Amino acid sequence: MAEAPFTLSVPDADLELLRTKLKSTRLPDELVNAKWAYGAPLGDIKQLLERWKDGFDWRAAEAKINDIPQFTRDIEVEGFGTLNIHYIHQKSQVKNAIPLFFSHGWPGHFLEVSKLLPLLTAESPDHPSFHVVAFSLPGFGFSEAPKKRGFRLKQYAEVGHKLMIALGYNEYVVQGGDWGFGIVRNMASLYGGKHIKAWHTNFPMMDKPSFSSHPLLWLRDLFTPYTAQDRLHIERAIYYRTKSYGYFVEQSTMPQTIGYSLADSPVGLLAWVYEKLVNWTDNYPWTDDEVLTWVSIYWFSRAGPAASVRIYYEFQTKEGQADWENIKAPTIPFGVSYFPKEVIFVRFFWTRLLGNLVFKSTPDRGGHFAAHEKPELLSRDIRAMFGSGGPAFGVVPGKDGYSGKWQD
Secondary structure (H helix, E strand, O other): OOEEEOOOOOOHHHHHHHHHHHHOOOOOOOOOOOOOOOOOOHHHHHHHHHHHHHOOOHHHHHHHHOOOOEEEEEEEEOOOEEEEEEEEEEOOOOOOOEEEEEEOOOOOOHHHHOOOHHHHHOOOOOOOOEEEEEEOOOOOOOOOOOOOOOOOHHHHHHHHHHHHHHOOOOOEEEEEOOHHHHHHHHHHHHHEOOOEEEEEEOOOOOOOOOOOOOHHHHHHHHHOOOOHHHHHHHHHHHHHHHHOOHHHHHHHHOHHHHHHHHHHOHHHHHHHHHHHHHHOOOOOOOOHHHHHHHHHHHHOOOOOHHHHHHHHHHHHOHHHHHHHHOOOOOOOEEEEEOOOEOOOOOOHHHHHHHOEEEEEEOOOOOEOOHHHHOHHHHHHHHHHHHOOOOOOOOOOOOOOOOOOOOOO
C-alpha cells in the first residue's frame, strides 16, 4: 500500500472538450417570475455558463488545489479487490497532534475540508491541533470507483479505516457530515475502542424514537414542548422533503438514468449541483468561480460524476439499510454540532440513541456544508470537544496537541 504524491493535472484535451460542450449548450425556457420555485433559475445558470465558457480559469483553480498535500494509495477492500484512493493528508507542526479523519458526502468532495485545514492544524497554546486526513470517497473526485454492486457504507468505512492505519494512525478520531455521517458512524461502530477513540458529526441523521423501541424517550418527546428553534428546523425539514428531495428518489432508484445527463452535459451537472449548493446553505455568498471549481471537480473526476450517485442506490437496498439501521451504537465519545439551516430535523435528546453523546453545540449560523460555510464554527466545536476541559480530552493517549488551558 505504497503512498504516491498526487498532482491534479487535467489534460488539455479534456478542457477543450468541456469548452466545446459548453459552446453547444441548449438551455430550456423559463416561466415569468419563476425565480427558485421551479428549480435553479435560468438567469443564474446563464451567468455561470458564460463564466465557465469564457472567463473561468481552471488552471488557476487547479494550482490552488495543488497547494494542498494530496496523495493516492491502493487499499484492499474485502470482496471488491484493490481500489486506488485519493486523499489529503495535512500534518500539523505539533508533533503530538490528534489524528483526525474527515469524510464528505454528496454533492461534496475532498475540498470541503480545505478551509478547516489551517484552523485544525494550527499550533496554539490555547487549543489542540490535529493531523487531518480527508479522502475522496470511492467513486468521487479522484478516487477509483468500485466496479461491483453492493459497495455500501461499511465498505466506505473499511477504506477510511485502512487508510488511517496505513498512514500510521493506529488511534484516531473521526468527523463527517451528509454521507460522511453514515461512514464515520460505521467506522466508530466497527473500529471504535481499539482504534477510533471518538466521533463527531454535523449531520445527526436519525428517526424519532418510537414507543416500541424506546418508550421512555418516546414519552419525553411526546410531553416536551417544541422550542422556537425546533419549529424553524421542522419548517426547514418540510421544505427539504417537499421541494428538494427529488434528487434522492432518482439517485436511489435509477442512478444510471440520471448518470447520462451528469456525464454528458456540463450544464446539466452544473444545475443539478448548484441547486443544492444554494438551497442547502445558510445564505452563503457563493461566487461564480467557487461554484465552478466545485462542479468542475465532479466533471473532471476520475470515474465521472455518474459514479458518485450510486451510493444512494446501494443505501436503499436491504443490506444498505442494515448498514444504517442495524448498526451497533458506538460506545466511544460522540459529539454533535447541529447547524440552524441543516436540512433535517432532530431533537438533541434523540441523538443519545446514536451513541455515547458527550458534546453538543447549536451554532447560530450555517447550513448543510458546515466545513465550507462556517469552518471557524465547526473547528471551534471540534477543538472544544477535544480540548482541555472538553468531554473527549485525552481520548487519544499522548495526543492532545497542546499543553495550554482551553478557553472557549
